[in-house]
Amino acid sequence: MRVHRNTVAAAVLFICACSSPTSRSESAELREETARTKLYQLSWLAGDWRMERADGYTEECWLPAQGGVMLGLGFSVDAEKMKSFEYLRIETRGDSLVYVASPNGEGPSIEFSLTDLTLTGVLFENPDHSFPNWICYQLVSPESVVATIGGETGTIEFCYVRKD
Numbered sequence: 398m399r400v401h402r403n404t405v406a407a408a409v410l411f412i413c414a415c416s417s418p419t420s421r422s423e424s425a426e427l428r429e430e431t432a433r434t435k436l437y438q439l440s441w442l443a444g445d446w447r448m449e450r451a452d453g454y455t456e457e458c459w460l461p462a463q464g465g466v467m468l469g470l471g472f473s474v475d476a477e478k479m480k481s482f483e484y485l486r487i488e489t490r491g492d493s494l495v496y497v498a499s500p501n502g503e504g505p506s507i508e509f510s511l512t513d514l515t516l517t518g519v520l521f522e523n524p525d526h527s528f529p530n531w532i533c534y535q536l537v538s539p540e541s542v543v544a545t546i547g548g549e550t551g552t553i554e555f556c557y558v559r560k561d
Contacts, residue, residue: 433462435493436462436465436487441536442542445457446458448557454474456471456474465488467488470482482502483498494514494519495509495511496521508523509523509526509532529548541556
């Protein structure tokens, strides 16, 4: 009976040892696939978006998802002079997405975590950031997107029209 218990214990340890790396690997692959699916759900955001203002315009340009990332650039022009710009990206992390902004290409990037995703909208939040605390994109039509940023001090809305 003692030999039988040792054999069973050794077999269980062998099975666990052999299956654990595969399970972890499969689990990581599943998380990555889940995140990529979420990223591709944002394909409607890809393109050039523009909002005209009395004193100039604001644009956001988003590339289609590639390699687990959507790259973007936002900028505002007043009286034909660049007022501000921002490097943007939405990237996969684990089984979710992170929105990363680098205002004026300076200082540390600011990260916002995905908190809500639908077929026509996405919300990212960072409660520790002063302003904005959240960023939302809403597809209004194939030719129109509203981007809203907000926090305790209020909200700013960007009503973009597809440029391309």
